[in-house]
Amino acid sequence: MRALLVEDEELLRQQLANSLREAGYTVDEAPDGEEALYFGREFPYDVAVMDLGLPGVDGIEVIETLRREDKHFPILILTARGHWQERVRGLEAGGDDYLVKPFHTEELLARLNALVRRSAGFSSPSIKAGPIVLDTSSQRVRVAEAELDLTSYEYKVLEYLMLHPDEVVSKTTLTEHIYEQDCDRDSNVIEVFIGRLRKKLEAAGSLKPIETLRGRGYRFVAPE
Structure with missing residues (x-):
């Protein structure tokens, strides 16, 4: 944020x-x-x-x-x-x-x-999307009962996507929300973070909640 x-x-x-x-x-x-x-x-x-x-x-x-x-x-x-x-x-x-x-x-x-x-429309610190639970207070993410080991930037990307479910979020938007003004930004790094998140979510529960919309960005869709 x-x-x-x-x-x-x-x-x-x-x-x-x-x-x-x-x-x-x-x-x-x-x-x-x-x-x-x-x-x-x-x-x-x-x-x-x-x-x-x-x-x-x-x-x-x-x-x-x-x-x-x-x-x-x-x-x-x-x-x-x-x-x-x-x-x-x-x-x-x-x-x-x-x-x-x-x-x-x-x-x-x-x-x-x-x-x-x-x-963002949430009243509880815990943001739930199917078996995924993101705690904005402790900054921990669980899939079912297993805790994901995320880097700070991986967490920031997932938090932003989960706070804006079903919205198309561009790489530029993600870059602007996770990097400070004077930081040397590279929007291609967002692809790396997304790739890591996908691997960790899939390994934890075969989940694929992050969609890629070619030329537009990403969308988080809550898994059933």
Whole structure:
């Protein structure tokens, strides 16, 4: 999953970015509202963390602008303790949830995980597709009772496909959601990840849920 992190306090931003990356997120960092707008307009995100007290363009204006421009990814607002009016304004501007500073990183990750799931139409951390169960909290995948041994990128690809079942997902889309902005991207590597996933799923239960649509991309179809 790709996350936009908007926080002007450098130390906090670095700490949060590291925690998000350790949790498996691809992260783009913005220190102010102008850069947040640039990132939000240019790249596809699954979720954003938005501090409201930003220099220049504040967080409220960033949220309002992105929503006017039909950017629908969920946004978690960070606010200072006691500023309840700010929280209300942020939610009315188009934010989806909020967290009051100071906070525990574990709670932030849990809230982000829930926002991503709900935006894809899932209420439970466990995404089930026939005998395949993907746990978005533990980032583990089981086929029946056997756990699959996946690399981080294999997991990211499978997670994205399972959160978008029956949709045609292009290699470009997968690349944008699993690699960071400054990463040297090679969409052909996606074919390698897909190939590995297919072998592991087939070995675990003779499953072939990932279809290839020539010239268009891939589609995850839940096995019976």
